[in-house]
Amino acid sequence: MPQPKKKNEMLYFMLRNAKLRIGVAIVLIFVVLALVGPLLTKYQPRDYVAPGVEPPSSEFWFGTTSFGEDVFTQFVYGLRATFIVGLIGGGLGTLIGILIGFIAGYRGGIVDEILNMFTNIVLVIPSLVVLLIIAAYLEVRGFLFESIFIGFFAWPWAARAIRAQTFSLRSREFVDLARLSGMKPLKIIIKEIAPNMMSYLLLVYILQFGGAILTAATLDFIGLGPTNSVSLGLMMNNAVIYGALILGMWWWFIPPGLAITAIVGALYVTNVGLDEVFNPKLREM
Amino acid sequence: MSLQVENLKVYYQTLRGDVKALDGATFTVEDGEIMGLAGESGCGKSTFGNSLILLKPPMRFVGGRAKLDNEELPIWDMKKMNNFRFKKISTIPQYAMNAMNSTRKIGKMTSELLGSRKIDFKSTLPELKRRLDLVELSHDVLNMYPIELSGGMKQRMVMVLSTLMNPSLLIADEITSALDVSTQKAVAEMLVEFRDREFVKNLIVITHDISILYQIADSIMIMYAGKLAEKASTEVIMNSPRHPYTKLLISSLPDIGVKYSQKKLTGIPGKPPLLLDPPTGCRFRERCPVAFEKCLNEPSFIEIEKDHFVACWKGFEKNA
Amino acid sequence: MRRYFGRKLLIYIFTFVLAVTIDWLIPRFMPGNPIQILISRAGLKAESANLIYSYYMQAFGLNVPIWQQYLNFWNALFHGDFGISIWLFPQPVIQIIMRAVPFDVLLLLPAILVSWFAGNKFGAYAARSKWLDNTISPLGYILTATPYMWLGIVLGWLFGIILRILPFSGAYSYAMMPSLSWAFVGSLLEHWILPFASLFLVMFGGWAIGMRNMIIYELEADYSHYLEALGAPRKLIRQYAFRNAILPQITGLALQLGVIVAGALVTEIVFSYPGIGYLILQAIQNHDYFLLQGCFLFIIIGVLFANFAIDITYVLVDPRTRIGMQGEG
Numbered sequence: 001m002p003q004p005k006k007k008n009e010m011l012y013f014m015l016r017n018a019k020l021r022i023g024v025a026i027v028l029i030f031v032v033l034a035l036v037g038p039l040l041t042k043y044q045p046r047d048y049v050a051p052g053v054e055p056p057s058s059e060f061w062f063g064t065t066s067f068g069e070d071v072f073t074q075f076v077y078g079l080r081a082t083f084i085v086g087l088i089g090g091g092l093g094t095l096i097g098i099l100i101g102f103i104a105g106y107r108g109g110i111v112d113e114i115l116n117m118f119t120n121i122v123l124v125i126p127s128l129v130v131l132l133i134i135a136a137y138l139e140v141r142g143f144l145f146e147s148i149f150i151g152f153f154a155w156p157w158a159a160r161a162i163r164a165q166t167f168s169l170r171s172r173e174f175v176d177l178a179r180l181s182g183m184k185p186l187k188i189i190i191k192e193i194a195p196n197m198m199s200y201l202l203l204v205y206i207l208q209f210g211g212a213i214l215t216a217a218t219l220d221f222i223g224l225g226p227t228n229s230v231s232l233g234l235m236m237n238n239a240v241i242y243g244a245l246i247l248g249m250w251w252w253f254i255p256p257g258l259a260i261t262a263i264v265g266a267l268y269v270t271n272v273g274l275d276e277v278f279n280p281k282l283r284e285m
Numbered sequence: 286m287s288l289q290v291e292n293l294k295v296y297y298q299t300l301r302g303d304v305k306a307l308d309g310a311t312f313t314v315e316d317g318e319i320m321g322l323a324g325e326s327g328c329g330k331s332t333f334g335n336s337l338i339l340l341k342p343p344m345r346f347v348g349g350r351a352k353l354d355n356e357e358l359p360i361w362d363m364k365k366m367n368n369f370r371f372k373k374i375s376t377i378p379q380y381a382m383n384a385m386n387s388t389r390k391i392g393k394m395t396s397e398l399l400g401s402r403k404i405d406f407k408s409t410l411p412e413l414k415r416r417l418d419l420v421e422l423s424h425d426v427l428n429m430y431p432i433e434l435s436g437g438m439k440q441r442m443v444m445v446l447s448t449l450m451n452p453s454l455l456i457a458d459e460i461t462s463a464l465d466v467s468t469q470k471a472v473a474e475m476l477v478e479f480r481d482r483e484f485v486k487n488l489i490v491i492t493h494d495i496s497i498l499y500q501i502a503d504s505i506m507i508m509y510a511g512k513l514a515e516k517a518s519t520e521v522i523m524n525s526p527r528h529p530y531t532k533l534l535i536s537s538l539p540d541i542g543v544k545y546s547q548k549k550l551t552g553i554p555g556k557p558p559l560l561l562d563p564p565t566g567c568r569f570r571e572r573c574p575v576a577f578e579k580c581l582n583e584p585s586f587i588e589i590e591k592d593h594f595v596a597c598w599k600g601f602e603k604n605a
Numbered sequence: 606m607r608r609y610f611g612r613k614l615l616i617y618i619f620t621f622v623l624a625v626t627i628d629w630l631i632p633r634f635m636p637g638n639p640i641q642i643l644i645s646r647a648g649l650k651a652e653s654a655n656l657i658y659s660y661y662m663q664a665f666g667l668n669v670p671i672w673q674q675y676l677n678f679w680n681a682l683f684h685g686d687f688g689i690s691i692w693l694f695p696q697p698v699i700q701i702i703m704r705a706v707p708f709d710v711l712l713l714l715p716a717i718l719v720s721w722f723a724g725n726k727f728g729a730y731a732a733r734s735k736w737l738d739n740t741i742s743p744l745g746y747i748l749t750a751t752p753y754m755w756l757g758i759v760l761g762w763l764f765g766i767i768l769r770i771l772p773f774s775g776a777y778s779y780a781m782m783p784s785l786s787w788a789f790v791g792s793l794l795e796h797w798i799l800p801f802a803s804l805f806l807v808m809f810g811g812w813a814i815g816m817r818n819m820i821i822y823e824l825e826a827d828y829s830h831y832l833e834a835l836g837a838p839r840k841l842i843r844q845y846a847f848r849n850a851i852l853p854q855i856t857g858l859a860l861q862l863g864v865i866v867a868g869a870l871v872t873e874i875v876f877s878y879p880g881i882g883y884l885i886l887q888a889i890q891n892h893d894y895f896l897l898q899g900c901f902l903f904i905i906i907g908v909l910f911a912n913f914a915i916d917i918t919y920v921l922v923d924p925r926t927r928i929g930m931q932g933e934g
Contacts, residue, residue: 005745011905038881123860126908128867129885129901134630136889136897214752218867221754222886236754240875245773247761257755265750339834370836384831384843386853388924398832401841430924447835 013277020277023270030263034083038078045074045230057252063251066242073256074230082213082260083233085147089212092151094205098156104159105166106193112163119156126220127153135224143226150215156205157211165200169193199278204272210267216261232256288314288487295336306332306562308511309349312594314454314504319480321498321519323534324508325557330491331379333508334458336360338376354453359455371402375452375588381443385431391442392427396448409449416484417520418444418449420475429551437468444475448484457484461497466499473501494532499523506565507531510557511588515600517593527589527600529573567597575599609926617909624905628898630676687899692891698899702881708776709880711797713869716804717858724812725854729847731813732820743812748810753868757803757875763908764799771798774877800876806866808861815857819850852923859915862908 014020039192043049054060058060063073104115133150135141169175170193219225219235239245239253293310296480298302307329314320322330332344337360344363353373359365378384386394395413396406414424421439431439440460450457457476460467479485490502498505498516498518506516507530515528526532533553555572558564564571566581571581579598586596641658662668669677681688686699731741765773777783778792823829823846832842873882881900888896920926 117616117619120616120731121623122621124616124908124912125624126863126866126904128863128870130627131903132885132889133897133901135626137631137894197918210750215749216866217752218754218871221871223753223889233752233754236758245758245766247763248766250762253755257752257758261747261751262753265747266750268746269751276925302657355668367836370834376834377833378827378834380827380830385827386849389845390924397841398837401837430928432925432928442858443831453672472657479628 010277012076015272017273017277019269019273021273023266023268023273026262026266027270028083030079030085033076034079037079038073041073041076043068043070043073045069047073053247053249055249061257063249065238065252066247066249071235071252071255072122075232075233075259077261078230078232078235078256081226082216082263084143085150085216085231086209086213087155088147089150089216090145090205090209091244092148093154093208093212094158094201096151096155097162097204097208098201100155101159102164102166105163106170108167108170115159116163119159122153123156128215131215131219132224135219141225141227143229146216146219146226147212150212150219154208154211155216158208161204162197162201165197166193169196199274203274205257206267206271206274206278210219210264210271213260213264232260253276287318287354287491288353291350292351293333293336294347294349295340295602296347298343298345299361299561302561303345303347303479305511305563306344306560307559308335308515308563310508311349312506312513312516314487314489316486317480319477319490319501319503321495321502321505322489322491323493323495323505323509324514326532327510327557327560328508328561329511330508331458332511334456334489334491335457336371337454338366339368339376349535350464353442355573369409371447371452372450372529373452373453374456375447375450376456376458377444377460379462381460382436382439382442382463385439387431388428390404390428394426395446399449404450406413413445418480419482420445424557437472438466440464440468441475444472448479450517453486454481454489455487456491458491458495460490461492463496469492469497471498473497477501480583496538507534510563511560512568513594513596514594515595515597517595518594519594527595528591529575529599530569533574569597609920610916611660613913617913621905622907624677625902626675627680628901628905629675651881659772660779665814671697677745682891682902687902688895690893690896690899692888692893692896698896700886701896702899702903703881705881705884708878708883709869711793712800712804712873712878712880716801716808717865720805720808721854721858722842724809725851727809728813728816728818729820729843729850731817732824732846739815742817743809745813748806749814751807751810752871753803753807754875756807757800757872760799760803771799773875775798776879796878800872800878801873803872804865807868808865811861812854812857816850816854818855819845823847823849854914855919855922859912862911866904866908 042044044070048068050060050064052064052066052262054068055065056063060070060072062075065071065074100115100119104112104119131153134149135146138145154171166282175188175192178192183191216231217233217236220231223234223237225231225234233256235256236253239249239256242248245250290313291311293307294305294401297306309429310329315550324330336344336346337358338350340360341363351358351360358369372493373428375500385391389397394432399406399409413427417424422438422441423446424444426434427436434442444460452562461472464472475520476488480488492498495505500520504516504518505522507514507522507528507553509530515526515531517526522531523535526535530553539551558568558571566583567573567576568583570576570580577598584598584601586594586598587601588594589601659668685699687702690696690698690701693701727741728745731738761773764771772778772795774796776793776796778796781789781790781792786819822845824842826846826849829842829846832845869880869884870882872878873880874886877883882902885897885900887893888900928934
């Protein structure tokens with residue numbers, strides 16, 4: 001009896017996995033909102049649209065801020081910012097993590113020791129505090145800066161995980177076989193190790209993405225995010241500073257935080273679901 | 286008193302269907318008998334070993350029965366089987382070297398295990414010490430962590446622990462696979478000693494290494510693709526087997542002292558069938574050198590002479 | 606043993622030196638001279654401004670060559686001198702920080718410990734049955750994905766504005782002065798509940814999820830199977846799994862310290878709770894770079910100490926590390 005091909009099998013399990021379906025669905029909803037949202041609104045985030053402190057209505061779906069800005073507009077533009085930072089910051093963190101983690105895991109020995117020590121040092125330093133100090137001194141900050149900063153401090157987690165995975169793959173039989181048969185190290189990496197790492201790298205990236213979003217929200221909330229644009233964290237910052245709490249303007253501070261919780265939560269759940277798909281042992285009967 | 290197995294069927298549940306790993310095993314092990322269970326990887330011998338003592342998902346009980354000392358073993362009921370585990374039926378697992386909790390001192394773990402099974406540790410301690418002496422382990426191991434012991438020492442400790450309550454049936458699953466040859470010999474001899482001293486009544490030794498069985502087993506049972514192929518005393522299996530598979534297995538063993546410069550060392554060509562959808566008829570048909578049309582019908586496991594069972598049409602014939 | 610701790614100590618020393626250097630370096634490479642800003646805020650005439658400027662430059666040791674400033678910095682550090690605050694001149698930074706520390710300890714210590722213990726316990730429960738898993742796991746994921754500041758805002762809004770049963774600003778009632786009276790302690794606790802809750806809930810989620818995964822991993826280990834084969838009751842197997850799964854959770858605590866610091870920071874901002882986090886915000890808003898640097902250093906030292914404490918705890922608790930190290934002697 002012919003066995004189903006590996007690719008189809010993977011797809012089959014992916015579609016069957018409830019966690020994966022729910023997680024991806026939620027993230028997709030917000031992605032669509034981020035892409036399409038700005039088209040649905042005729043305002044810019046900072047435009048004055050109506051007398052402030054208006055609760056949600058059919059005209060202003062998310063109500064207005066203390067300054068009469070449309071919350072919905074800010075929300076969808078903020079979503080865009082969130083995803084961009086997650087993509088770039090998470091991507092950079094993963095990239096650096098791959099570089100350091102893989103080299104450490106593959107070479108071993110003294111190279112591993114040094115890289116490990118370096119990783120541990122960056123790990124111990126509370127990244128937010130360093131980010132604070134740097135960001136506090138910069139007058140003008142952009143998105144790219146924020147993403148790069150976040151990436152520069154998020155990589156230790158990725159590096160550790162990738163190093164561990166590389167270690168375990170390196171000592172597997174098929175790698176030994178390739179080495180014995182005289183394959184060049186680079187070829188071994190590309191042909192034997194990389195395919196087995198692909199799924200793992202995806203898992204790592206998803207976690208980095210989620211982590212970057214949370215870190216960015218924190219930075220923005222303190223007021224050290226990008227200076228010229230709106231973001232979900234900044235919305236919450238403004239809400240608190242300008243008395244949304246006291247005035248009961250829940251429509252200003254609930255949506256941004258709820259969106260972040262939903263997106264990051266969905267990413268985590270997707271991560272677990274993907275892990276189950278890739279590791280048959282975790283699958284439930 | 287003995288182990289009687291009747292048409293035991295245990296399948297593995299997978300998303301693609303049931304894998305018929307053990308498809309109807311019928312045999313008996315007498316008191317004091319050491320029976321070896323041999324076969325290639327995936328033939329069902331480990332499934333059998335596990336099914337008797339720990340039948341849980343993804344394994345599924347399909348049919349048949351097993352009786353130990355004339356008492357039916359409720360292997361499909363995890364809870365009821367607990368009354369038998371450790372006391373009447375026990376196992377030395379394949380992973381014996383990792384079988385002990387690495388963060389617990391061995392003595393502490395033993396006392397907690399016994400306590401949880403309502404056995405008094407204090408009164409068992411003298412016997413435990415005697416057994417440690419028997420396997421040449423110092424009493425100090427009780428105060429050590431597993432990490433402080435060598436592989437062979439851990440193996441022996443697990444052997445002592447598993448047989449502490451003098452079970453009627455002991456299933457030893459591939460316990461020599463990870464050892465060097467001299468340790469293999471020592472462990473094998475220890476098993477025999479346990480049987481001789483009646484720490485164990487029946488012993489089933491599961492292995493793919495027939496040479497060990499030659500040393501210690503009274504009888505050998507060969508399995509292939511989930512079915513029983515042949516069962517007889519060690520002498521008969523080694524010298525006058527009837528099943529073509531058994532013959533190939535025996536002949537593929539290298540002899541000591543013989544140089545293979547003239548003759549090539551041969552294995553058995555081909556691979557065992559996948560058990561998700563096994564072939565009809567005799568499962569060895571496709572690799573068998575003497576298969577013929579009758580083999581499209583499955584042969585039953587029949588006693589052709591006293592204590593010699595075989596499942597092969599050719600094997601039924603006198604001059605096979 | 607010596608090698609293990611020696612290596613750890615080396616990392617901590619490196620980290621400390623690196624952190625101090627970063628701390629010292631950054632203000633000197635950033636645009637804007639803090640003294641200028643201070644002076645311009647005071648709105649003085651040109652001559653007096655210059656006088657004050659040179660006075661301050663001297664007071665803050667900025668009128669000597671760079672390498673000497675660096676050495677002075679280290680020197681001051683070892684004397685416990687974190688500099689003088691610009692915003693609250695002439696108070697020493699260390700004094701300002703010390704006033705905030707008790708509030709942080711009051712908030713963080715219980716939050717971390719209780720969430721760690723409770724989270725691990727619930728995570729273990731989740732691994733027991735499918736039903737429990739289906740309730741605890743989603744809750745855990747949602748909690749750990751929640752941004753600290755948002756939870757703080759929502760809780761403050763719910764309990765402070767809507768239900769009006771708890772205050773959401775400050776560490777104690779503004780009408781009171783710190784004293785050893787019951788009224789003060791009561792007010793302290795009242796103001797403490799919401800910040801504590803928002804920190805606790807998010808951390809709890811994280812630990813629960815982590816522990817659940819660790820326990821499932823342990824239940825699949827060989828020793829669990831062996832015990833099962835020998836008929837050990839579920840209780841014993843679960844007990845062993847728990848003890849083994851807790852160990853990586855201890856190291857996990859050390860790794861989470863950075864995240865916890867960030868969480869405490871934003872939570873204090875939301876609730877105007879006068880800990881170091883709130884201090885940092887005020888330092889940024891008032892361009893008080895020395896206070897900012899002092900807070901940074903203080904946090905780093907705290908984190909390093911906490912790491913070291915956890916390292917020691919781990920060695921004490923995990924027998925394998927002790928035995929492994931005896932070999933090295």
